[in-house]
Amino acid sequence: MIFSLKRTAALSITVLAASLAFDAPANAQGLFDTLFGGGRVQRMQREEFPPPPRAERRVPQPKRTATPAAVAKITGPSYYTYKADPLVRVDFGALSKSAQPVSFELSLGGTSFREGLAGLDGFDLSAEKDIAKALADYYAANPDYIWVSGATANARAQDAVRVLGEAPTHGLDAADYAVTVPATGYSLDDMAARQRELMRFEMTLSARVLRYVRDAQNGRVDPNRISGYHDFPAKPLDMVNVLKTLAHTGEVRSYMESWHPQNAEYQALRVELESLEASSENDIVVDPKLFLRPGQSSPELPKLLQLIARDYPDDIGQYSEVITRLGASEAYVDELVPVIKMAQEKVGLKPDGVIGPRTVGELAGTSKADRVDKVLFALEQMRWLPSNLGSPRVFINQPAFTASYIDGDTEKLKMRVVIGRPTNQTSFFYDEIEQVDYNPYWGVPQSIIVNEMLPRLRRDPGYLDRSGYEVTDSKGRKIPSSSINWGQYGAKIPYSVRQTPSEANALGELKILFPNKHAIYMHDTPQKSLFDRDSRAFSHGCVRLKDPRGMAAAVLDTTVDHIAQKLKQGHSSERVTRKIPVYVAYFTAWPEMNGKVEYFGDVYDRDAHLKTALEKTEAVRTPSIRQVSQADTEF
Structure with missing residues (x-):
């Protein structure tokens, strides 16, 4: 039977719109608060979510325990106090x-x-x-x-x-x-x-x-x-x-x-x-943490304007008078915004006129000392990986927000990715790609069930039934969410929850699996607009791909047309028959295929932790x- 995405009409329109903003997380915080309540979104729920039909409200609710189980949380990974070998x-x-x-x-x-x-x-x-x-x-x-x-x-x-x-x-x-x-x-x-x-x-x-x-x-x-x-x-x-x-x-x-x-x-x-080590220090050094919006001021602004005038002489013609007149100004006035936008566009950034670390990094670079540190950290981190990285391979560099498919000496595919937000960081590890799932289910991690679903389920045990999710017990039998007394559970819930395939599914149309204990994988996403941003740390931990069909075709050694045909046939899986290592890596200094080393912001502040470990x-x-x-x- 031809799979049809039209079955999503049965879903709540409100739930569909909210679901589009999320992926399948590795570590979860805030997803179902955003979908169904908590903080600001609780107000949205009261004001915008339509009440359930009267007939639905008359459905008998499961008997409550006299004393509900204590509210529990499943915590994610943490940073340790490093202890060196004595x-x-x-x-x-x-x-x-x-x-x-x-x-x-x-x-x-x-x-x-x-x-x-x-x-x-x-x-x-x-x-x-x-x-x-x-x-x-x-x-x-x-x-x-x-x-x-x-x-x-x-x-x-x-x-x-x-x-x-x-x-x-x-x-x-x-x-x-x-x-x-x-x-x-x-x-x-x-x-x-x-x-x-x-x-x-x-x-x-x-x-x-x-x-x-x-x-x-x-x-x-x-x-x-x-x-x-x-x-x-x-x-x-x-x-x-x-x-x-x-x-x-x-x-x-x-x-x-x-x-x-x-x-x-x-x-x-x-x-x-x-x-x-043989080079001289940058002659113009701009604070790498500068963040400046129009209307604000900073003593770092004249330095940035000086760099733009020096490095882009052929592009500032129409702005030369403005730079001459305001080049020493610390006030980021409206007349200077087009100058910054021009420079942002020249270095491949979104020309939004907001001066942040990415803009500073691209225009001013990092100081020599910072670059030396980043390279030293990268050399250390390289020793954590296999000596031979393998070919073909998939390399995800989180600080660069990119994923590449590399075969031999050729980078055959490179795309933007979205990684975990700082509160739900993507881990640093490597594994081997095993399969591609088409029109996938989303198996909700226990951390989300406990931390984010359970509070709502205690108030509204039937909302999963209404929202396109399936609940199963330890034997795989489907159980109506409304029939479960969720109040008796804390950190250990004996049920599994998954979201059925649909256009509202958090994983989009496909996911690429390399099974690991972090529940991290690559996948599609309904929320495409985030790929247009320069800094793309928005997921719950998994890696969202801008071109999931291209990556799936690459790892399966097939064509995008083949992927499209498989997607038309409904939910299915296809095994990867070759050995393809995948590196979910974290390098703030990394060489392009031509050997030129690029530098990136430390989105999770991990270089600081590595520096502490080396010092100890x-x-x-x-x-x-x-x-x-x-x-x-x-x-």
Whole structure:
């Protein structure tokens, strides 16, 4: 049977109009307050919602409990107080007991690992717990030097120390990996002291190399400790095997560098970091948080006008007299509004004449210091993702409000998206696309049922029946909403609620699924006007697509015509037969396909949380590097 959207005529016109403003949320706050009551909308309900028919009002209501269950709320994710990995003292006790002589260099000036073990007595080497354990385990089973030959640091050690010294090119702090290298000259009269120095160098370098490798693969911070919005799988690392490989390879540099992300985006960010560090500071810096409407004033306005006059000389002809006369004015008068609108249009923004962070960011850019920070954060975040991002893939960058379909080196599709509002943030994670649902049902999350539906259901248990929703019990049986005593439930409701397919459905005509615990997916939306805005954080957490048919066709490797035909056939699903990773990412600095890095506003203020986590990590690591000097890492 051909599916017909005309069946929505049975829906309340008022409910249909309100539903158009919402999508299927990951975390819900305010949706049903807006639809059915709460605050300002309660007044709208009283004044605008027509009362139910008299016959409907006579429907018997379920018996109320004497004492209703307490009103409950299901809370969404939160930000945590970050706790960095503590350092522990490396226990060399087992090493000293189990080590057996492996090699003796009895020639003049020679030394052996066994003879050098005495140098560990009283040695206070601190490292992360897993690194400390790996050191003890490796050397107990392999009691021999990796970084020492004869009585000097060997070529393998030289390569390792040089790589550690280049850590800043990857956005890392060289001080975290600093090692005191034994001088090439030493006294034959005090070989015991030389052996002690070499043994301590051996252990310190191994500890710092392991830290470097771990940081390169996983990042310096654990993103899942930052907030509940961060969700990344662990990346196992066999550190004992790392040391085994280093003990036998002649390619120390390439091996150590192989642990960094191996993709073009990471390399583009490294190039950007190098370019920024070599550049001078912006000569005109405008407050990135400036927000100015016509009629208001700010000392930042003359700076912005100066930038427009400098950067768009060919476009200000008709406004040159105004800029000359009012260029030093702090008052945003009506005569200056067309100048700002012209500049907004030139940089691809909606020419509304309102000066906000997006306008400032596009016209003035961000300061050098801010851009450096954003790139450093992006390099760290890249380590949370797979080294190989995969192809094809879908990449959603929340601060940019865009989603792209990328195949090989080609961005075949790019579109605007709407993401979660700051109170209902979209999470940062990656997954794999599984299917496309046509004319979808919307399964209402428990958080919405509890937080937003339940208060209304306690007053009006039948409103779901009237509004195009189905209620089912734990066995999948449909239950009239009006027959349930909602007052007896708090945070745990034994029913499921879903909205049937229709033009009023919050998901629009299709959704693209990559099942995850956050209940986030990509989907259509009836509310198209939001895509025209520059800042598009309006959803409850899911990602609304401006061109859902195009994205569906891309992931299914088919045509838009095929998608259109499927939509005509009613509710159905189609599996994605290829492996397509999807990144629901959050980067305030991100390279375009041509390698040019673009910068975006921090819509959820997550960079600040990441900065705090990095600072706490550095604070913990500082005591372990006090004994070494950056200058001592040079050969």
